Amino acid sequence: MRGLPPVLITAIVLVTGFAACAMQFPNIASTRVVGNLLTDNAFLGIVATGMTFVIISGGIDLSVGSVIGFTTVFVALAIERWGVPPPVAFVAILVLSAAFGAAMGAVIHIFDLPPFIVTLAGMFLARGASFLLSTESVPITAPVYSTVSDFALRMPGGGRLTAIAIIMLVIVIGGALLLHLTRFGANVYALGGSRATASLMGVAVGKMTVKIYMLSSLLAGIAGIVFSFYTSAGYSLSAVGVELDTIAAVVIGGTLLTGGQGSVIGTFLGVLIQGMIQTYINFDGTLSSWWTKIATGVLLFAFIALQQALVALARRPAAKRAGAAP
Amino acid sequence: MQNSLDPAMPLLEVRGISKSFGAVHALQEVDFTLRAGEIHALLGENGAGKSTLIKVVTGVFPRDAGIVRIGGEDIAPRSAKAALAAGIATVYQEVNLLPNLSVAQNLFLDRQPMRFGIVREGEMRRRAKALLADFGLDIDVAAPLGSYSVAIQHVTAIARAVDLSARVLILDEPTASLDRHEVEILFRIMRQLAKRGIGIVFVSHFLDQVYEISDRITVLRNGRLVGERETASLPRLELIRLMLGRELAETTSARASAGEHKAREVCASFENFGKAGYVAPFNLELRHGEVVGLAGLLGSGRTETARLVFGAERADRGQARVEGTPVRLQSPRDGVRHGFGYCPEERKTEGIVAELTVRENIVLALQAKRGLHRPLSRREQDEIARRYVKMLDIRPADPERPVGLLSGGNQQKVLLARWLATSPRLLVLDEPTRGIDVGAHAEIIRLIRELCDDGLSLLVISSELDEIVTYSDRVVVLRDRAHIEELAGEAIDVGNILAAIAADSVAVALEAHT
Numbered sequence: 001m002r003g004l005p006p007v008l009i010t011a012i013v014l015v016t017g018f019a020a021c022a023m024q025f026p027n028i029a030s031t032r033v034v035g036n037l038l039t040d041n042a043f044l045g046i047v048a049t050g051m052t053f054v055i056i057s058g059g060i061d062l063s064v065g066s067v068i069g070f071t072t073v074f075v076a077l078a079i080e081r082w083g084v085p086p087p088v089a090f091v092a093i094l095v096l097s098a099a100f101g102a103a104m105g106a107v108i109h110i111f112d113l114p115p116f117i118v119t120l121a122g123m124f125l126a127r128g129a130s131f132l133l134s135t136e137s138v139p140i141t142a143p144v145y146s147t148v149s150d151f152a153l154r155m156p157g158g159g160r161l162t163a164i165a166i167i168m169l170v171i172v173i174g175g176a177l178l179l180h181l182t183r184f185g186a187n188v189y190a191l192g193g194s195r196a197t198a199s200l201m202g203v204a205v206g207k208m209t210v211k212i213y214m215l216s217s218l219l220a221g222i223a224g225i226v227f228s229f230y231t232s233a234g235y236s237l238s239a240v241g242v243e244l245d246t247i248a249a250v251v252i253g254g255t256l257l258t259g260g261q262g263s264v265i266g267t268f269l270g271v272l273i274q275g276m277i278q279t280y281i282n283f284d285g286t287l288s289s290w291w292t293k294i295a296t297g298v299l300l301f302a303f304i305a306l307q308q309a310l311v312a313l314a315r316r317p318a319a320k321r322a323g324a325a326p
Numbered sequence: 327m328q329n330s331l332d333p334a335m336p337l338l339e340v341r342g343i344s345k346s347f348g349a350v351h352a353l354q355e356v357d358f359t360l361r362a363g364e365i366h367a368l369l370g371e372n373g374a375g376k377s378t379l380i381k382v383v384t385g386v387f388p389r390d391a392g393i394v395r396i397g398g399e400d401i402a403p404r405s406a407k408a409a410l411a412a413g414i415a416t417v418y419q420e421v422n423l424l425p426n427l428s429v430a431q432n433l434f435l436d437r438q439p440m441r442f443g444i445v446r447e448g449e450m451r452r453r454a455k456a457l458l459a460d461f462g463l464d465i466d467v468a469a470p471l472g473s474y475s476v477a478i479q480h481v482t483a484i485a486r487a488v489d490l491s492a493r494v495l496i497l498d499e500p501t502a503s504l505d506r507h508e509v510e511i512l513f514r515i516m517r518q519l520a521k522r523g524i525g526i527v528f529v530s531h532f533l534d535q536v537y538e539i540s541d542r543i544t545v546l547r548n549g550r551l552v553g554e555r556e557t558a559s560l561p562r563l564e565l566i567r568l569m570l571g572r573e574l575a576e577t578t579s580a581r582a583s584a585g586e587h588k589a590r591e592v593c594a595s596f597e598n599f600g601k602a603g604y605v606a607p608f609n610l611e612l613r614h615g616e617v618v619g620l621a622g623l624l625g626s627g628r629t630e631t632a633r634l635v636f637g638a639e640r641a642d643r644g645q646a647r648v649e650g651t652p653v654r655l656q657s658p659r660d661g662v663r664h665g666f667g668y669c670p671e672e673r674k675t676e677g678i679v680a681e682l683t684v685r686e687n688i689v690l691a692l693q694a695k696r697g698l699h700r701p702l703s704r705r706e707q708d709e710i711a712r713r714y715v716k717m718l719d720i721r722p723a724d725p726e727r728p729v730g731l732l733s734g735g736n737q738q739k740v741l742l743a744r745w746l747a748t749s750p751r752l753l754v755l756d757e758p759t760r761g762i763d764v765g766a767h768a769e770i771i772r773l774i775r776e777l778c779d780d781g782l783s784l785l786v787i788s789s790e791l792d793e794i795v796t797y798s799d800r801v802v803v804l805r806d807r808a809h810i811e812e813l814a815g816e817a818i819d820v821g822n823i824l825a826a827i828a829a830d831s832v833a834v835a836l837e838a839h840t
């Protein structure tokens with residue numbers, strides 16, 4: 001299947017990395033640690049799923065971190081200050097973020113602007129808007145929040161699969177199905193191959209662009225809600241720089257930064273690798289948490305180099321396939 | 327399907343279409359009529375406006391003026407998708423499909439068989455296989471399209487358009503990268519479709535094919551309609567005169583210098599040169615002032631030989647010599663350093679830089695050869711660009727135009743100019759006349775000869791055997807990735823080449839030898 005070799009490499013990195021960690025700290029290999037890892041990275045897994053669609057289609061979305069930040073502030077204020085029932089607040093913010101993404105997609109398509117520029121503007125816009133709403137951290141005390149935080153499925157070995165981890169897993173699986181099994185998914189790859197060709201082949205490129213950025217922002221909105229569950233607060237400075245962690249996870253997961261190839265499963269593995277490094281550093285206790293960034297950076301380099309090598313290999317005229325049966 | 331088949335009623339009617347790109351009037355008040363069940367050739371020189379007409383009709387470019395009617399109804403599609411919905415399926419000239427998707431996905435993009443919102447991958451592959459089988463192709467449809475040759479990609483594009491079962495099928499230079507056998511299959515399918523009442527528009531620079539397949543011909547020149555005729559009542563010379571607006575100077579006569587070549591010095595030689603799984607080891611001597619043609623079917627190893635000779639592919643055995651001295655030949659850089667030039671067949675992906683101007687594209691290889699610390703002055707660049715634009719009659723004659731905006735044939739000429747500008751000792755041309763009109767075609771063949779007379783050594787690949795026979799001093803015939811025969815002098819004729827290609831027993835015997 002498409003994109004399998006890079007994904008396999010990501011999987012191998014994850015498994016060997018995990019084995020190495022477990023050798024040093026046997027406690028890591030427990031459902032408790034794994035459960036926490038999933039919970040801590042739930043929001044990242046959700047945005048990264050959306051980012052995978054964007055990057056495969058040949059774009060990039062720099063606004064996701066700000067959308068998460070805005071979402072937490074909006075939800076906190078709506079529930080705590082404006083007295084809106086939580087479900088209504090959730091629906092409102094999801095509609096709002098989806099519309100925001102759709103607008104960015106429309107601008108990218110209609111004015112033929114680089115996604116980098118448009119989503120960079122979106123990033124400032126969303127972050128600025130959250131500061132307008134509130135500059136201080138707003139704690140959320142609504143009962144739903146404690147109910148959801150307390151909810152967890154017990155795993156054998158004492159681990160807890162929390163509600164937000166479950167939401168993330170459902171979204172990852174749903175995203176993988178959407179990308180690999182539907183017409184929408186095939187069109188995402190088509191756009192990443194070449195927008196012009198896809199358009200000549202009858203793909204509605206404009207609509208697709210709008211939908212892809214809408215999906216990314218919608219998932220960023222969901223990630224924002226999940227983040228507010230995780231921290232029980234809304235803060236305009238939350239999730240600063242998350243767009244970069246997200247892109248890193250996608251690339252480490254074997255998705256080509258130039259588009260056209262990749263998978264949601266790979267992205268999920270990329271998120272787990274980042275979580276694993278973080279966990280290792282927590283266990284060690286002496287290392288600064290900045291080592292996570294350094295390790296991520298090294299991995300990123302390694303994966304980009306690897307992809308370039310694979311692309312170069314694929315470009316060579318395939319001698320074996322050239323023959324046509326007469 | 328509403329095929330009442332009223333022969334008087336045109337299926338597709340185009341009236342007074344105009345289209346300008348800035349100051350360039352690509353189309354001026356062009357009319358075009360396509361009847362149901364006919365195969366209609368749309369002809370003209372490079373840059374005449376054929377592709378533009380197709381793109382305007384299918385809504386890829388907005389039109390400045392004019393109307394388009396299909397089955398008597400006005401349509402104004404604003405995208406290829408809308409044109410398709412109106413019943414027009416098109417294979418555009420520059421179509422590459424999507425190399426990153428599987429062959430099956432390419433064939434069924436945006437119209438995959440579905441169940442409960444899910445693509446039925448198995449069913450899609452089965453249908454893809456069946457569809458390609460009609461075109462004589464038996465390949466793994468789950469593999470990415472990009473892993474196949476240009477020809478297979480092109481067949482895939484055609485198969486997709488045919489399968490869209492529209493009322494109008496437009497094929498812009500569909501046969502440019504196909505060999506005889508595939509062209510025959512395509513023509514058979516086109517005739518079947520025409521019988522079913524589908525109207526087919528066919529663009530080509532191969533006049534033999536035009537006479538073989540088309541019922542009527544429309545000719546454009548400089549963006550204007552110059553005539554619409556029944557093919558049967560239009561003599562070839564008259565057609566050429568319509569296309570060029572002048573008579574074509576006769577060029578075809580056997581090379582004068584046959585036999586003389588023995589005395590010439592060897593420019594480059596390759597001894598037991600080859601690469602496992604790519605091309606079987608071969609011996610090849612290229613002499614100054616000599617044209618060596620490479621003939622063979624698609625996938626027979628012609629392009630592969632060219633890439634080895636240039637250094638674009640690394641040989642794993644054998645020795646290359648330049649002017650008798652053994653040399654290392656491991657990268658295109660090595661090739662360029664030894665004075666080799668290579669015009670690849672895939673100009674879109676391997677040659678042309680669409681965003682750069684004609685001038686920048688032409689001086690690219692020369693600049694690379696000189697090294698970055700010895701830049702060409704702007705005056706030198708202008709001078710070189712002007713010379714080649716004139717020599718090859720590149721149109722529009724504006725060196726500052728981005729190459730991407732030129733017509734397909736003119737892009738091909740720019741690529742040729744790039745390598746000529748490096749004054750190489752050995753030039754490898756892969757399908758140099760593909761997509762080039764009759765006028766320029768004769769021009770390029772004349773140029774090939776002139777270059778030879780100046781001592782250049784040429785290795786030319788072409789699927790057109792007539793053409794190879796016209797300019798080659800020797801012809802190497804390939805089959806199944808091995809050099810199976812070399813013809814020289816009197817022995818060079820189309821019949822002998824075909825016999826060599828077809829001679830199974832001979833090939834097998836030779837293969838057993840190597």
Ligand SMILES: Nc1ncnc2c1ncn2[C@@H]1O[C@H](COP(=O)(O)OP(=O)(O)OP(=O)(O)O)[C@@H](O)[C@H]1O
Nearest residue numbers: 347352372373374375376377378731732733734735
């Ligand atoms: N996108 C564009 N922008 C500007 N000029 C263009 C564009 N596309 C085509 N042209 C110009 O329009 C004219 C007609 O080009 P067109 O591609 O229709 O020629 P053609 O008849 O298809 O030639 P060929 O046989 O070489 O393919 C040319 O002068 C070309 O330079």
Ligand SMILES: [Mg+2]
Nearest residue numbers: 377419733734
């Ligand atoms: Mg054209």
